[in-house]
Amino acid sequence: MHLSRIDVINQQxxxxxxxxxxxxxxxxxxxxxxxxELGNIQRLTNNNDDALKAYKKAFSIDKNNSTILVKxxxxxxxxxxxxxxxxxxxxxxxxx
Numbered sequence: 298m299h300l301s302r303i304d305v306i307n308q309q310x311x312x313x314x315x316x317x318x319x320x321x322x323x324x325x326x327x328x329x330x331x332x333x334e335l336g337n338i339q340r341l342t343n344n345n346d347d348a349l350k351a352y353k354k355a356f357s358i359d360k361n362n363s364t365i366l367v368k369x370x371x372x373x374x375x376x377x378x379x380x381x382x383x384x385x386x387x388x389x390x391x392x393x
Contacts, residue, residue, distance in 0.1 A: 301334065310342045329359035336368060348372060361393060 304313035317335045321327045336351035349372040356365045366389050373382035 301338070305338055305341065310338050313338050314342075327354075327358070329355040329362060329365065332358070333365055333368070340368075340372075345372060345375070349376070360389070363389070363393075 332355035
């Protein structure tokens, strides 16, 4: 994981994305942390559709994670998906 962050710092985000994707592929069950990190790097490279997909997948694994929720809502607002962001936030608040 730390090597992926170094790749981003060194302006090699695609290399970082590949490393994280390879790690996810190795795991029987990908974890929310890796998927969130993947979304963060994709967002930095303006791969916003892929970032939102990664965040949503991370959130499906960890529905109590408010950090991931905020990332999804930010992306949905950016995409003009206001109803979806309100619905997701309300669902989260009802669970927690």
